[in-house]
Amino acid sequence: MSQLSRLISILTLLKSKRLLTASELAKKFDVSIRTVYRDIRKLEEAGVPVTTIEGRGYSLMEGYSVAPVQFTEKQANALITAEHLINQSKDASFIKDFNEALTKIKSVFRTSIQEKSELLQSKIHIFNPTYENISSNALSEIQLAITNFNFIEINYCKANDTNVSFRKIEPCAMYSTQHKWILIAWCHLRQEYRSFRVDRIQHFKILQEKFEDRKFNLLTYFQSCPYREK
Structure with a gap:
């Protein structure tokens, strides 16, 4: 180089x-x-x-801007493919924010790259044979709460359980499996880390109140505590 x-x-x-x-x-x-x-x-x-x-x-330095970058055809194709994968998500807020970001990115594509990316767009389809019609609209807000250390109050319904429980949690990390987003949080009700499926959160409220960073490590968590929905 x-x-x-x-x-x-x-x-x-x-x-x-x-x-x-x-x-x-x-x-x-x-x-x-x-x-x-x-x-x-x-x-x-x-x-x-x-x-x-x-x-x-x-x-x-904060506020410094760089002239728009140029994308190669392969890089543009990777973004188009990612768009299809993300549109399989069951969280409306995540899809909306990604598509708005992608629209801004596409605005700097050269005309030739734009034309080819539109062609590829029509030639990709992703099948999801394990379809489950449960959606959410909380992912984007929860991500902000994670990075800003805001408490969240949630009403949560576990699988195969009609009872709804109220929790005050400290959101720590997220991961995705089988098109479902899982939130790992410190639960003040149980006084330990618990896993919550985002699409089973029936109501949530991001509080202004901040919590102290517990220095949560996702890899360490997986090694010591396999996924269990709580």
């Missing part, structure tokens, strides 16, 4: 990620850390406001 191509790639990465270390960049581009230092200086000399956070890495 030429230095110019690498500089453009580093700039794109800096724009897409809050913080990058020299070691991450060196590994990504298979260069030495000294080369990364030189690349960062080149960007700074070109007027790019790279902020160095001592002992942590590099980031871009």
Whole structure:
């Protein structure tokens, strides 16, 4: 990879990620850390406001904008394919937010890429033989609660149970399996981590009240506690 191509790639990465270390960049581009230092200086000399956070890495100054990137045909095809997969989700809020984001992304496609992506759009279909007609409209709000550490109050109905329970929870993480989104949260009723199917949350309220980060680790959770709906 030429230095110019690498500089453009580093700039794109800096724009897409809050913080990058020299070691991450060196590994990504298979260069030495000294080369990364030189690349960062080149960007700074070109007027790019790279902020160095001592002992942590590099980031871009807040509000700095980069000229629209150009997508290759394969990259555009990957987005179109992802659109079909996401549209299989049973959460209306997630589908809506993704499609709005994709519309913005498509706006920077070259005309030739746009035409081919529209052609591919009509030539992909995804079958779901294990269809279950249960939907939700909470995913996008719950994701915000996870990253902003907001408590959530939910009314929850377990499978094969007509009783609805009220829970106050600390949302920690999510995963998807068989087209269903699972929320892992600290449940104040049970005083432990519990798993909740998002499509079985009958009502929810995001509270302004914040909880303290418990440093939840998804991999550690899976290793110690297999999925059980609660």
